[in-house]
Amino acid sequence: MRRISLRTICNRRFVVLLCGVAMTLALLYQGQSLLLWTSREGIVLLSDRKNGTTGPSGIKTDLGGHAGMEKELEGNPSLSQPDRGPLESSSPPITNNYVIYPRLSQLAPETLYAMRDRHIAKLQSIIANPLPKFWQYNAQQLKTLIQAWENVGKDNDFQQPAVVLSTYGYVPCVMNRPVCSTTGEVIWLEGVTDVFKEQNHFLLYDEFENLGNAYKFYGDIVTHVWSSEPQVIWCINDPISCIQSEDNPDGIKIWQLFTFTFWGSPPNFGTFYAPEHSWSFNPLGGEWNLVPYQMPDKHFYLGYHFTGCEDTVPVPHAEKKDQVVVLAKRSEYFHFAGLFKPDFWSSFKQGLPGLDLISVSNEEEGYPVPEELTLLGPQDRRAYDLLLGSSKALFGIGRPKISPTPYASLCRGVPVVLPYDGRYCTPVPNINQSEWCGFHGVFHQHGAAATLGEPYVYMVNSQGPVEDIVRTVRRAVNTPIEPFQPPEMTREALTQRIRDYFYIDWQAYGRQKLVENGWDSWEQVNTQQFLYKYLAESEKQGKRIVQLPPGQYLPTNQWEQWLKQKQKSV
Known part of the structure; x- marks a missing residue:
């Protein structure tokens, strides 16, 4: 008689839950402390405190993470009551840019269908009584959202459809195709919105001045909020009309508010008077920065797919012209x-006879x-x-x-040569060690592209001999x-990261950040002190972007008084 192990039986889907209980009892009987998750493939041992078991992809885990966080929060009702389902140890974590995130637990079918x-x-009522601005675009999103709700749960995925409310200024540019600009921000957003359409994610848009009203108007239909750098700072410092507070109980929850930023939040970011150490627009952490490239300081790597290559026929190398395009x-x-x-260009040109140097710059x-x-x-x-x-x-x-241009070049079979200043930067920045060279400052170009290496991307030390730079260019041209x-940067990779983003339990992860920072409640999450200088300077220059609708919220002077008190208390 063949002996069948408990683990083998447990790989049968129809007994996954019963086997989870059985395996748990069996291992506890042996004196082991463990953390399990269930998946369509069966039961996976995520953490065994006794034996140091690792989860998928070799991720080292232990019970001092999310489970320990929940235990620490048990005594604080204001933090331990999630809006979504409870954090379950049976949910596999999500990894992005060296950070491990908890996964949203599945909703019970009856809960999801009642929400549906x-x-x-509510959506039918909103469509019948719309907000006035950007209505044509938003209405189409909402009508498609109704269709998504009608099909929810049919693929055994019991989750609320993801709906982003955004005030990011480039969204109107990508509402219709072709897009209105070729800036990096637009190209990034173009790829993201294409995935949204394919995967039934939804993007609503309104101007920042109306963000608080729009959020209340749509209510819990909205799952995430994306705004630009200044807008996030202003919203967090507006507890009267924007962020959730005692005075604004229906405001945006701080863990829902993300900065959609092409640049991230690097140290010494002069615009915001940033210090030399790590910081973020949302004080919960760099994880609330959504960025186009893998950047330091735990920024969430959303990334993009360059959409400009599909309709271009590659030119064989033998048919390419003897020319180099200057970026x-x-x-x-x-x-x-x-x-x-x-004076570099004269020597550089002399070293490259037979090659034209082409510029498409404007001439200022x-x-x-x-x-x-x-x-x-x-x-x-x-x-x-x-x-x-x-x-x-x-x-x-x-x-x-x-710029996205290096990727436009590579997808056409054209290698890229990029400079760095060897006195201050290495050719390839170490992202995991918070090296911002290549993403911020003036001593390196394109840290993300630099990681690709030759024969795709060649790095040259701008402070080295011109002859070395010429040799590198010739090597690139002749290879x-x-x-x-x-x-x-494939469509599939971007799709997976966006899917991961929407499956993260951001509230649970936010609670973990509260514990790490010693905050007892969401209202204790304060803007870093140096940002109050940015707010004050914006006031002086007339650049304030918070506009309180008269008659709906506290008068402007009361908001200003609150802000001054806040500045003094920090």
Whole structure:
């Protein structure tokens, strides 16, 4: 008679839950302390305190994490009552940029279906009585959301559809195609919204001045809020019309508020008077920064898929022109904020006979493009793509800092050469060690692209001999590559990260951050002190972006009084 182990039986889906109980009792009988999760593949041992078991992907885990966090919060009712289902040890964690997050537990079917009926009725009422601005776009989102609710649970995924309310200023630019701009922010958002459409995630938009009203209008239909850097700071410091507080109980929960930021929150960020150490727009942590590249300080790597290559036929290397495109959209980059001095170009050009250096920069008054370059001037997106694809290399000069253009080049089979200042930065920044070179400052261009290495991305020390830079460019020009897309930038990879983001239990993770920082309640989550200087300076310059609707909330002078008291107390 063949002996069948308990673990083998437990891989049968229809007995997963019963086996979970059986395995737990069996292992506890042996004196082991453990943490399990259930999945469609069966029972997985996540943590065995006695034997130091690891979970999937070799992630080392123990019971001092989320389970310990819940125990620590038991005595505080204000923190231990989640809006969603309780944090379950049976949910596998999610990993992003060296951070392990708790996963949302599945809702009970009866709970989800009751929510479905309530939300559909509310959505129908909203569509009949809409907010006035951006109505055509939002209405289409809401109508599609109703369809998603009607199908919820059919794939055994018992979760509320993800709905983002955003005030990010580039959203109107991508509402219709073609998009209205080719800036990095738009290209990033373009890929994200494409995934939203495919995966039945939803993006509502309103102006920041109406964020508080819009959030209350949509209510618990909204699962996440995305705003820009200044908007997040202002919202957190507006407990009267924006963030949830005693005076604003229906306001945005701080763990729902994310900064959709192309730049992250690097140390010494001058715009915000930032210090030398790590910080974030949402005081809960860098995890609440959604960024296009894998950046230091635990920023959530949302990433993007470059959408501009699908309709372009690659040009064989033998048919490419003997030319190098210089990456610079503004002529002032050649004079300051770049990594090469003006006299560099003469020696550089002399070292590359037979190669044309092409510039598509605009020519700003007082900042001429170096005469060694052939100036074509700004191109539309299609023309620039054709120019890039027919060239043999793309050469960066330091700015723009983290443009999508290197990826546009690589996906057309054109290698990239990028500079760094060897006195201050290494060629490839160590993201896990919080090295911001390549993402902020003036000493490195494109830390994310630098990680790809040769033969795709070549790094040159701008402070080294010109001859070394010339040799590197020649090596790039003479080394053909096939069209290349980094694995993390595929549509599939972006889709998975977005899915992960929506499956994180952000409230539970936020409670963990409260414990780490010694906060007893959400209202104790204070803006870092240096940001009050930013708020004060914005007031002086008339740049305040909080507008309190008269007659609906406390008068403006009372809000100002609250802010002054807050500044004094920190």
